[in-house]
Amino acid sequence: MIPDFLNDPSHWGHFLFWSAFKVMMAFAIIMPMVAYSVMLERRVSAAIQDRIGPNRVGPFGILQPMADGLKAILKEDFTPSHVRRIYFILAPAISMIPAFLTVAVIPFGSKLGNQNMVIANLNVGILYTFSIVSLGVYGIVLAGYASNSKYPFLGGIRASAQMISYEIAMGMAAVPVFMLVGDLNLGKVIAYQADGAWLVFKQPIAFVIFLVSAFAETNRLPFDMPESETELVSGYNTEYSSMKFALFFMGEYAAMISVSALMVTLFFGGWTLPFMGLNETATSLAGGILHILIFLIKIAFFMILFVWIRWMLPRFRYDQLMDLGWKRFLPLALANIIITAVILWIGHL
Amino acid sequence: MEALLFYLFASLTLICGLLVVANPLTRNPVTSAMFLVLTIVSMAGLFVLLHAFFLAAVQVMVYAGAVIVLFLFVIMLLDIKSVEQKGFNPLSLFMGLLGLLAVGGMVIQSILRSNVGQGLKPQLEGATKELGVELFTHYVLAFEIMGVLLLVGMMGVILLSKKDLK
Amino acid sequence: MIGLEHYLIVSALLFSLGMMGVILRRNLIVIYMGLELMLNAANLALVAFSRFNNSMDGQVMVFFVITVAAAEVAVGLALIVALYRKRQSTEVADLTTLKL
Numbered sequence: 001m002i003p004d005f006l007n008d009p010s011h012w013g014h015f016l017f018w019s020a021f022k023v024m025m026a027f028a029i030i031m032p033m034v035a036y037s038v039m040l041e042r043r044v045s046a047a048i049q050d051r052i053g054p055n056r057v058g059p060f061g062i063l064q065p066m067a068d069g070l071k072a073i074l075k076e077d078f079t080p081s082h083v084r085r086i087y088f089i090l091a092p093a094i095s096m097i098p099a100f101l102t103v104a105v106i107p108f109g110s111k112l113g114n115q116n117m118v119i120a121n122l123n124v125g126i127l128y129t130f131s132i133v134s135l136g137v138y139g140i141v142l143a144g145y146a147s148n149s150k151y152p153f154l155g156g157i158r159a160s161a162q163m164i165s166y167e168i169a170m171g172m173a174a175v176p177v178f179m180l181v182g183d184l185n186l187g188k189v190i191a192y193q194a195d196g197a198w199l200v201f202k203q204p205i206a207f208v209i210f211l212v213s214a215f216a217e218t219n220r221l222p223f224d225m226p227e228s229e230t231e232l233v234s235g236y237n238t239e240y241s242s243m244k245f246a247l248f249f250m251g252e253y254a255a256m257i258s259v260s261a262l263m264v265t266l267f268f269g270g271w272t273l274p275f276m277g278l279n280e281t282a283t284s285l286a287g288g289i290l291h292i293l294i295f296l297i298k299i300a301f302f303m304i305l306f307v308w309i310r311w312m313l314p315r316f317r318y319d320q321l322m323d324l325g326w327k328r329f330l331p332l333a334l335a336n337i338i339i340t341a342v343i344l345w346i347g348h349l
Numbered sequence: 350m351e352a353l354l355f356y357l358f359a360s361l362t363l364i365c366g367l368l369v370v371a372n373p374l375t376r377n378p379v380t381s382a383m384f385l386v387l388t389i390v391s392m393a394g395l396f397v398l399l400h401a402f403f404l405a406a407v408q409v410m411v412y413a414g415a416v417i418v419l420f421l422f423v424i425m426l427l428d429i430k431s432v433e434q435k436g437f438n439p440l441s442l443f444m445g446l447l448g449l450l451a452v453g454g455m456v457i458q459s460i461l462r463s464n465v466g467q468g469l470k471p472q473l474e475g476a477t478k479e480l481g482v483e484l485f486t487h488y489v490l491a492f493e494i495m496g497v498l499l500l501v502g503m504m505g506v507i508l509l510s511k512k513d514l515k
Numbered sequence: 516m517i518g519l520e521h522y523l524i525v526s527a528l529l530f531s532l533g534m535m536g537v538i539l540r541r542n543l544i545v546i547y548m549g550l551e552l553m554l555n556a557a558n559l560a561l562v563a564f565s566r567f568n569n570s571m572d573g574q575v576m577v578f579f580v581i582t583v584a585a586a587e588v589a590v591g592l593a594l595i596v597a598l599y600r601k602r603q604s605t606e607v608a609d610l611t612t613l614k615l
Contacts, residue, residue: 351517352516352517355517355521359521359525362525362529363525363528363529363532366529366532366533366552367532369532369536369545369548369549369552370532370533370535370536370539370540370545370548370549370552371535371536371539376542378542378544378545381545381548382548385548385551385552388529388552388555389555392555392558392559395522395525395559396559396562398517399522399562399563399565399566400566401562401565401566401574401577403574404558404562404574404577404578404581407578407581408558408581411581411582411584411585412551412555412581412584415585416551416584416585416588419588419589419592420544420547420548420588420592423544423592423595423596424544426596427595427596427599427605442539445535445538445539446535448538449531449534449535449538450531452531452534453527453528453530453531456527456530456531457524457527457528460520460523460524460527461520461524465519465520465523469518469519469567469568470567471566471567472566472567472569473565473566473567473568473569473570473571479571480571480574480575480578483571483572483574483575484575484578487575488575488579491579495579495582495583498582498583498586499582499585499586502586502587502589502590503589505590505593506589506590506593509590509593509594509596509597510593510596510597
């Protein structure tokens with residue numbers, strides 16, 4: 001994983017250039033996706049509630065995210081006097097960063113020219129992802145602590161308990177995938193799915209647990225207890241305004257995108273499609289771009305699912321949430337691991 | 350490049366470690382906890398330099414992701430103010446630092462004198478698979494005991510956090 | 516070239532820092548953090564030995580240390596919470612008697 005060229009100065013320039021290029025590209029793709037998923041959320045919710053939604057700015061309202069961004073920047077950045085100032089400023093940034101770090105190991109395409117379309121091809125890719133996901137809780141907890149008032153504090157406490165609990169279910173749900181693949185590298189997971197069936201068909205239980213845990217990890221309805229605007233007046237971000245609030249908001253959507261990318265990679269074959277030879281590594285430039293597009297479309301599908309569920313389901317009660325995580329999903333995930341192990345063992349006999 | 354990264358991560362680890370225990374600006378336990386997170390993460394960087402990739406990931410996942418969140422959780426729940434404002438007793442501070450320097454200096458002296466790294470080349474590739482094989486063959490008993498230990502720990506915590514501790 | 520002794524010295528320094536925390540600080544929770552630092556210093560030394568002696572045993576030991584540390588922190592923090600319920604304090608100076 002630390003390739004030898006790190007010790008070979010003649011390759012540094014090449015390595016740094018391509019890494020920087022890929023990081024920039026991933027960033028340049030994700031930021032507009034974040035903006036337009038907010039837009040998507042507003043339009044879909046409007047459709048579900050039989051409204052029209054934002055359609056004034058630009059044709060069909062497609063410039064609405066720019067207007068939102070401009071509004072967030074121009075608003076007064078108000079800091080209440082009772083907050084713990086350093087953490088108050090740090091928390092929004094901390095909540096944003098892990099979502100972007102996760103993307104680093106996810107292969108978002110096959111090949112473009114002679115470059116693999118993954119920023120860092122780690123051989124412990126999934127472990128890296130889970131360790132970064134587990135850092136996501138700090139932004140919210142610190143926001144709750146820094147705000148130094150009742151509702152944000154309760155939101156922060158709820159968030160830390162909820163995210164730790166569901167992280168375990170999420171990790172356990174992903175274990176059978178790697179038992180089948182036999183490798184922790186996400187590129188190998190995609191290669192395995194390209195050869196056979198997508199893992200969602202082989203591990204449906206794991207996928208369902210992973211999906212529901214993803215909702216809890218990103219604090220989305222029906223598990224948005226840390227925010228729950230009706231009882232905690234939007235929880236940890238109550239005291240935030242202007243761009244700091246916008247950072248939390250964007251952090252939430254960025255986390256949704258990265259967890260969708262993870263689900264696409266683990267269960268839906270990543271950038272592959274099982275027909276028209278799209279399972280093969282691209283040889284032409286057009287093929288490479290097509291693979292990236294396939295990946296983005298699969299993510300978009302999950303984003304729509306996230307939004308759709310938010311406007312269809314009511315919120316859980318907190319004890320029901322904990323029950324679901326610890327008493328249903330964790331045992332189910334463990335049973336799934338054992339069953340997978342037994343099937344693999346029988347296959348080896 | 351590797352030397353550069355080593356000095357970067359090592360100095361980060363030590364500086365953040367120092368700020369955990371003796372932050373000149375604040376005695377706030379939350380600040381200590383946050384610097385502990387930074388210490389752990391930069392130490393994961395050192396693990397990566399030692400090619401222990403699995404352990405680096407586990408280090409971040411378990412320590413930064415769970416243990417320190419627990420710390421924060423308890424600090425927030427107990428609402429501990431940074432009360433520790435009264436200074437240290439100068440004599441005990443002096444003696445403590447002296448003893449510390451003596452112990453640290455002794456260990457470092459003996460490391461330097463013993464030529465412990467002489468002729469040793471970095472060679473082990475800490476692949477996840479080999480670690481797993483080792484864990485489930487030679488160390489399988491220890492592994493099982495660890496499971497029991499975790500169970501006992503869990504039961505202890507549940508008992509201890511009952512409201513009416515008798 | 517970075518050798519074994521470089522890692523060992525970092526480990527020794529980190530261990531000293533952790534010990535300093537345990538000796539100097541009065542808050543039980545921060546003392547606990549000092550303990551964590553000491554455990555981590557030991558982990559670093561073990562991983563370094565493991566790499567330079569071409570043996571997996573050190574890494575397995577680190578795996579166990581991390582597991583035990585997690586259990587230890589859970590139990591320790593539960594004890595601190597229980598103590599806090601009785602005494603409304605986490606300062607070691609307030610906990611000088613051997614009874615609750």
